[in-house]
Every structure is written in structure tokens, then in C-alpha cells.
Amino acid sequence: MDELIKLSNDTFTQIRDLIYKKCGIYVQDTKKYLIENRLQKRLQEKNLRSFEDYLYLLKYDTANEHVQLFNLVTTRETSFFREPLLLDAFAKTLLPQVLKSKNGGSVNIWSAGCSTGEEPYTLAMYMVDASGGRASGRILGTDLSRDAVESARKAVYGDYALRNTSPDFLKKHFIKTSGGFTVAPQVKRLVQIEEMNLFDDARMRGVRGMDFIFCRNVMIYFDTPAKQKLASSFYDSLNPGGYLFVGASESLHAVSRAFKPVAVNKAVVYQKG
Ligand SMILES: C[S@@+](CC[C@H](N)C(=O)[O-])C[C@H]1O[C@@H](n2cnc3c(N)ncnc32)[C@H](O)[C@@H]1O
Numbered sequence: 001m002d003e004l005i006k007l008s009n010d011t012f013t014q015i016r017d018l019i020y021k022k023c024g025i026y027v028q029d030t031k032k033y034l035i036e037n038r039l040q041k042r043l044q045e046k047n048l049r050s051f052e053d054y055l056y057l058l059k060y061d062t063a064n065e066h067v068q069l070f071n072l073v074t075t076r077e078t079s080f081f082r083e084p085l086l087l088d089a090f091a092k093t094l095l096p097q098v099l100k101s102k103n104g105g106s107v108n109i110w111s112a113g114c115s116t117g118e119e120p121y122t123l124a125m126y127m128v129d130a131s132g133g134r135a136s137g138r139i140l141g142t143d144l145s146r147d148a149v150e151s152a153r154k155a156v157y158g159d160y161a162l163r164n165t166s167p168d169f170l171k172k173h174f175i176k177t178s179g180g181f182t183v184a185p186q187v188k189r190l191v192q193i194e195e196m197n198l199f200d201d202a203r204m205r206g207v208r209g210m211d212f213i214f215c216r217n218v219m220i221y222f223d224t225p226a227k228q229k230l231a232s233s234f235y236d237s238l239n240p241g242g243y244l245f246v247g248a249s250e251s252l253h254a255v256s257r258a259f260k261p262v263a264v265n266k267a268v269v270y271q272k273g
Pocket of ligand 1: 022023024025074075076077078079082112113114115116119142143144145148196197198199215216217218221247
């Protein structure tokens with residue numbers, strides 16, 4: 001068995017700072033073991049004997065190695081139809097309102113930190129249902145992790161991803177394939193998946209005119225200044241009156257006062273004033 005390569009506190013701090021600076025993810029001291037464990041295989045693949053050598057690689061092969069690092073440090077837990085109260089608020093109340101106000105115009109939705117695609121495809125299914133199959137709009141799904149983006153584009157899912165999917169939705173919006181289930185063409189054609197870092201200012205400035213932004217279970221990995229920066233970027237990306245959804249356990253309290261919290265049944269969403 002290969003011996004575990006040890007990560008010193010000093011090198012951990014430097015790797016942690018680099019991750020934080022590049023993508024807002026703040027790795028607590030108590031999570032040092034996670035970095036140590038998750039990066040072992042990568043060090044072996046690159047034939048490196050120490051984390052100091054790895055740090056050197058990170059500094060000088062930024063284009064390739066940052067992609068690998070982001071794949072390894074991100075947590076990509078997700079599923080179709082996650083957090084039903086929030087989805088009800090979207091599908092039963094807010095989406096119909098926005099569709100009506102647009103009077104046939106296109107609705108733009110962004111799933112920011114979409115992981116392997118379950119969230120944007122879930123939203124697309126509601127959109128298809130709400131508009132009688134003639135959905136007009138676009139759902140942009142973006143994620144930092146290249147592995148996640150590749151899976152999202154393939155859109156083939158197994159039982160675990162579908163654990164909260166009702167038989168009705170399964171029948172209407174999925175097609176059985178050899179590897180599991182894939183989303184039906186009327187759903188897939190609404191969704192565009194892109195690799196994107198939410199702290200890439202130039203890319204963020206390119207996303208405008210959104211009616212809804214979903215950024216659920218992403219900011220939990222960020223500290224307050226990073227959350228504040230992101231909330232301000234989302235504000236600029238939304239149309240006036242547009243909605244920001246954060247995860248069921250998250251809140252914009254102490255993060256942003258620019259948004260108005262709106263209670264929709266038991267869910268809280270944030271509206272741009
Ligand atoms: C736990 S998943 C949440 C997926 C989905 N939003 C949900 O709630 O089911 C968090 C995702 O955020 C992504 N992420 C973390 N930091 C990011 C950043 N700086 N830019 C873009 N995506 C990021 C991760 O790659 C991961 O796929």
C-alpha cells in the first residue's frame with residue numbers, strides 16, 4: 001500500500017488560501033484531512049512526493065491544475081426535485097406569475113452551481129409543464145467542476161439521482177437508456193450547461209437579464225465576504241423584480257440587504273427590489 005503523504009499546516013494554509021482566492025470555497029482548519037485525503041491520488045498521478053511540490057505545480061501550471069483541484073475540492077451532492085417547498089414556490093406560484101407578466105416572452109433562469117445537472121433539468125421540467133409543452137425560455141446551468149459539467153451535459157442518471165422523482169415526472173420527462181435514464185428532448189433543449197467560476201468577474205458580468213437565479217447549497221462553502229460578493233453579482237444579473245433562491249438551510253441575513261425576503265407558503269425566496 002502507498003504511504004500517505006503528509007500535509008503540513010503551513011502548506012495546507014497556502015493551498016487553502018489559493019482555493020479561497022480562486023473560487024470562494026473556504027476550507028476550515030478542521031477540514032485539513034479532507035484536502036490531505038482527496039489530493040493523495042492526484043499527487044501520485046503527477047509523481048509528486050510532497051504537497052510542497054504540488055503547491056509549486058498549482059502556482060505554475062494554473063490552467064490545468066486548477067481545474068483538477070476544483071474537481072477534487074468541490075462537493076457535488078444533488079438530486080432531481082431537491083427541496084420540494086422551494087420548488088413548489090417556484091412552480092406553483094412564481095413561475096406562473098412571471099410567465100403571465102412576460103405575456104409569451106422568454107423566461108430566463110440560471111442554476112448557478114448546478115453540479116451534475118439535476119437542478120436545471122428539474123426547473124426545465126416545470127417550465128415545460130407550465131407552458132403546455134411550448135416552453136419559451138432558457139435555463140443556464142453553470143458549475144466550477146469540469147467533471148460535473150461533463151456529466152450534466154451527458155444527462156444520464158441512475159436511481160440515486162432520481163430518488164425524489166415521482167413516477168409521473170419519470171414517465172413524462174425521462175427516457176430509459178442502457179445506463180439509466182436520460183432527460184427527454186423537450187427538457188434538454190431548454191438547458192445550456194457551461195463551466196463557469198462564480199468568482200470569475202468577467203464571466204459574471206456576461207450573465208444579465210435573469211428572471212430567476214437558483215444558487216442552492218453552494219454558498220454554504222463560502223465565508224461571509226465571499227457570499228456578499230456573490231449576492232451583489234447576482235443582484236446585477238437579475239431583472240428588476242427577479243428572484244434569487246438559496247438552499248432551504250441558507251439565508252441572505254447578514255449577507256445582503258438589497259434583496260427583499262418574500263415568503264411563499266413556507267418557503268423564503270429573495271426578490272430584487
Ligand atoms: C452541493 S452542490 C449543489 C448543487 C445544486 N445547486 C443543489 O442544490 O442540488 C454545490 C456545487 O457548487 C459548485 N461550486 C462551488 N464553488 C463554486 C464556484 N466558485 N463557482 C461555481 N460553482 C461552484 C460545486 O462544484 C458543486 O457542484
